[in-house]
Amino acid sequence: MHLVNFLNLVKLGLIGSLLTFLPSCNRVEAETPSPQVSVSGSLISQEPLPSPSPSPLLVALNPPNPENGKQIADYLAKIKALAPEQPHGLWIQTGQDLLGNHQGTVPLSAASLTKIATSLVALKTLGVDHQYITEIGIVGTFTNGIVNGDLVIKGGGDPLLVWEEAIALGSLLNKIGIKRVTGNLVVTGDFFMNFEPELVRSGEFFREAINVDTWARDAEIAYGNLPNPIPKPSVSIGGEVKVAPTLPANTQLLVRHYSLPLTELVKK
Numbered sequence: 001m002h003l004v005n006f007l008n009l010v011k012l013g014l015i016g017s018l019l020t021f022l023p024s025c026n027r028v029e030a031e032t033p034s035p036q037v038s039v040s041g042s043l044i045s046q047e048p049l050p051s052p053s054p055s056p057l058l059v060a061l062n063p064p065n066p067e068n069g070k071q072i073a074d075y076l077a078k079i080k081a082l083a084p085e086q087p088h089g090l091w092i093q094t095g096q097d098l099l100g101n102h103q104g105t106v107p108l109s110a111a112s113l114t115k116i117a118t119s120l121v122a123l124k125t126l127g128v129d130h131q132y133i134t135e136i137g138i139v140g141t142f143t144n145g146i147v148n149g150d151l152v153i154k155g156g157g158d159p160l161l162v163w164e165e166a167i168a169l170g171s172l173l174n175k176i177g178i179k180r181v182t183g184n185l186v187v188t189g190d191f192f193m194n195f196e197p198e199l200v201r202s203g204e205f206f207r208e209a210i211n212v213d214t215w216a217r218d219a220e221i222a223y224g225n226l227p228n229p230i231p232k233p234s235v236s237i238g239g240e241v242k243v244a245p246t247l248p249a250n251t252q253l254l255v256r257h258y259s260l261p262l263t264e265l266v267k268k
Contacts, residue, residue, distance in 0.1 A: 052255070069099035076102060120267040132259040134156035134191070136169065137251040138181075145179035151237060152244075152251050153206060155191025158259045160268055162194050163209055163222030169257060170210025170233025176254060184239035188247050203241035210235040 072090060079088070091104035133156040140149015153162075187203040196202045208214045212232040216224075223232065259265065 034037075039158075052217040064098045064100045067118075072100045072102055094180055115266075122266065124260060126262055128261065128263045130262040132156045134158055134161060134257040134259075135253055136173070136257070137247075137249075137253040138178075139186070139248050139251055140183065142178070142252075143196075145177055147178055147181040147183070149177075150183035150186045150242075150248075151181045151235075152186045152188070152248060153191060153203070154247050155187070155189040155202075157190040157192070158257075159192065159195070160259060160265055161192065163205075163219055163259075166193060166206050166209035167219065167223055167233060168226070168230060168234050169232045169255065172232055172255060173210060173235050174231065178235055181235065181237045182239070183237075184242045184247065186242050186244050187235050188244040198244045200241050203243070207237055207241060209233070211237070213228070 003194055048212040072092075076088060088101040088102060089104060089106060089108045090100070091101065092101065135154040135156070137152045137154075138147045138149055139152055142148075185203050185207050186205075187199045191199060191202050191206075193202040193205040193209075196205060209219055209222075210233045212234055213236070
């Protein structure tokens with residue numbers, strides 16, 4: 001076993017992440033330093049706080065114009081296909097005139113406030129330096145760019161494994177030498193690509209991301225968003241996406257991908 005440092009491989013766009021390659025005969029480790037943050041000067045403003053407004057905004061109590069209510073109903077009908085109607089709260093007011101509302105007096109959980117609580121719990125439970133690990137390996141033999149067997153991906157709960165990262169991982173598989181997989185893509189663990197909780201669908205996203213010949217518009221756009229140009233990946237999988245309860249015992253690990261530190265993830 002010998003260790004070769006491949007810093008250039010990480011310049012494929014996974015800024016702030018760590019990648020480790022574990023071939024059967026060699027170990028190739030690629031690492032980028034964690035982002036450094038420096039603070040200069042005081043973060044506390046010395047300027048006096050503004051005085052409170054002497055005329056607070058009054059909540060209008062008169063019912064809105066029925067025509068406005070119809071427009072709000074039409075708007076809610078359009079977005080109902082994207083998300084349930086119940087969590088939405090709308091309050092539209094100008095001056096003392098209420099133009100329209102939907103569940104405007106019903107207490108609802110605001111997304112930004114929910115994220116604060118979730119972030120605090122995650123940081124306290126996992127620690128500020130915690131990183132989620134995603135592992136990729138094969139079951140079978142690997143010769144002349146062809147895996148005669150399955151490609152296996154084990155998720156570690158990375159909440160921000162999206163198109164850009166999967167595309168870069170596909171390009172890295174090409175760097176290792178993998179071009180074609182005769183078997184299936186086996187998904188196990190907590191693998192949530194593109195925020196998709198369903199494992200088969202997440203696996204389908206990954207299968208698309210690592211093969212440029214199957215890219216749809218979203219993958220093309222994501223590739224254009226990479227901070228540094230990389231070769232478009234071309235890893236074809238002959239079989240289907242399968243879900244396994246655990247990592248197959250005979251899996252040969254090839255890539256270990258580390259997410260950004262938790263302190264960076266909660267800022268996204």
